[in-house]
Amino acid sequence: MSAKTSQTAPHGLEDWRGVWVNVELERGRVHPVSWELLGEGRKLADQLGVALSAVVIGADDSATDAACAEAAFYGADSVYVVRHPVLAHYRTDPYTKALTQLVGRYKPEILLLGATTLGRDLAGAVATTLATGLTADCTELRIDSETRSLAATRPTFGGSLLCTIHTLNCRPQMATVRPRVMAMPARDTQRTGQVIQETVALSEDDIATKILTFIPDAAAEEAQLAYADIVVAGGRGLGGPANFQHVKELARLLGGDYGGSRPVAQAGWIGLDRQIGQTGKTIRPKLYIAAGISGAVQHRVGVEGADVIVAINSDPNAPIFGFATYGIVGDAVRILPALTEALRARLPTRAEAI
């Protein structure tokens, strides 16, 4: 007998409609992960036949206006905006209050946030306040046609396995996604969205946590790794920190950025913010060159979005050759400089510029 039990939603769930994306605005800048999420949210909303909305929480200034307009360009049908002087810098309490109140007011069925330090801090507080399910660091979001619920897939056990998670009986269904996991959608300046100004009662006196100062990362330190179109990375196979110079040189010549595997970051050959992989950064470059990196699963999940992967490894059986586009079997310490030379000969404009 086919006992296909129809999943009837618990009472009240059908009142929750729409897909929401939290737009992360910090010190006048929107984190690009917000647009990546709008791109993904658009697909979910279309599949559900509901509206896609952005939430902008920020200071009472022109950067907030700009973020609202941009959200529409990236696909939001409507933008809910909360503007208040106390929201100029991220703090858990006022942001949680603003977001939970809007969710309570409008009841979206899905709420997406970036898995950044801001997004993870906020998502954890909001999900607990709303007593709903939250799935971290998703790599794929789909709508399950049978239950109309969000099927959120995420790596588990350090990337060795993937699991698909549903939040069946609570709303909203919340998920975070790391920067660069989803593709950046097209920006269409012809698009407009309805901007809805929201008021949330907020007062500095009620906020126990004060921002004394903000120490921005030095421009040179601020790794653009996640957004670089070309990334060269090195692993333990390079033998030592001195040989890492070859990685940096090639990256510089190509106008890209450099990174490395976890052991290399932990050994201090490169900064911790340059680690690529499950517990480091996810990258989506057009070209990824990995030298002396084995290609363990925890590294692989961070680079799979690359268009072309070139691997240089002395071991013909290294796992990285199982997912690279081109593989060179050989000594990376000798091949990297050769590659830099060959490219310098071939790319005169850039070689001169350096």
Add this chain to the structure above:
Amino acid sequence: MHVVVCIKQVPDSSQIRVHPVTNTIMRQGVPAVINPHDLVALEEALRLKDRLNARVTVLSMGPKMAADALKKCIAYGADEAILITDSVFAGSDTLATSFALASTIRRIGQDHSVDMVFCGKQTIDGDTAQVGPGIARRLGFEQLTYVARIEKIDPAAREIVVHRRAEGGVQVLQSRLPCLITMIEGSNTLRFASMDDMFRAARYDVIEWNHKAAGIEAPERCGLKGSPTAVKKVFAPPQRSTKAEMIDATKATPCEAADTLLAKLFASHPALEKEMVR
């Protein structure tokens, strides 16, 4: 000052293998370790013990064997260790876990009021970073995540100043006690266990509480029942189907290998060359 440190015993995921047929985790023989991020939290709490004579209680939720992890914390210098262990906790997601831990911290606070809770940034098996904020929210504690450094703490004035890693920089935050702090890696290095503490740990009996002893009157908010998220499917990551086009540089000079690569690369992906000279 009373500080509670939440720790989790996790399988050492560097040694985990996935069964090729059933796609399940093969835990047999995989050693259990204290979640490495939690050790940063423990060290920070022990420093408060050194400086302010703070009382340090370590807390974990897990199976009975997790008592071993807690004993280790005693060896490092923690004063008390509590394990909440009960079948009602099985299958807890982050919401249910933070409920159980927060309830227990409230119960612990009845005996010695709690000023601070420390957690690791995240666990290496779940990787969610959600339990810390969940506990803070439920207890109504100030939530300070991704803390790299405690700059100042004044227990009398109930004030704390921390450096918190944020997007693009570091926030220097002044907050109040009680608070919950999650610590990021690289902030400190765990001390060695002292001989005295090792002896103490050897004799120490970890306090074990079931849900009732932990002061949890609503067991239905724990475990699978209390978890809004449900795992529907577990599977191995799909392979990128193409196998690499190989260039054997062992039989060629590095320059030849580099030239071969560039020829192939630019023939198949002409746009890349433009990208490089842009």
